[in-house]
Amino acid sequence: MARTKKNRLIQMAPDFGGFIPQGIQNRNGKEVHINFEEYEALNLCDYELLTQAEAAKMMNVSRPTFTRIYESVRRKIAKAFIEGSPIRFEGGNVEIASWYKCEHCKITFTLVENSPKVCPLCKNYIITENK
Structure with missing residues (x-):
């Protein structure tokens, strides 16, 4: 039986629903879904320029867990960019500070x-x- 996921602490949820690529005539690409905890990991490391250890502490998760979340969101963004797929933000196991x-x-x-x-x-x- 799998463990239930612990809520991740985020500072603020995004105030928009996602992104849609411009100039794509054929929108056959499937949407890429990014959880709020993945959005927060990207925000803390790539926008706020915190280390992974500092960001993990802010999100109330271990550093290895934070690394998995961060790598997941970067893979999803790369996939959306390469395939021209829309990005949509959605819930997740989060608690807002x-x-x-x-x-x-x-x-x-x-x-x-x-x-x-x-x-x-x-x-x-x-x-x-x-x-």
């Missing part, structure tokens, strides 16, 4: 699990959760 706003200095931030709810910049305790 809670974001907070400091009432004093007005910054928006997220907190590490089990840390005190205090602004990391001005140390103010008057914060509100953004939804």
Whole structure:
């Protein structure tokens, strides 16, 4: 019996549904589906320029698990580019991080699990959760 997958922590889901290649007359290519955790892995390593160890910690997974997720999304993107296939984002085993706003200095931030709810910049305790 297979183990149930642990939820991966992501900072934010994409606010768009995917990509469609331009200039393709015959759209016989099947859609490539990218899970939110794969999107987050690509974001953390290739956009935010974190190491895989740092990104794994942010997603609350082991580094080898993160590497598997990251390699999967890169293969899927390569396939979509080479075959001219549309890319669609879809769910997955994810939990979206809670974001907070400091009432004093007005910054928006997220907190590490089990840390005190205090602004990391001005140390103010008057914060509100953004939804």
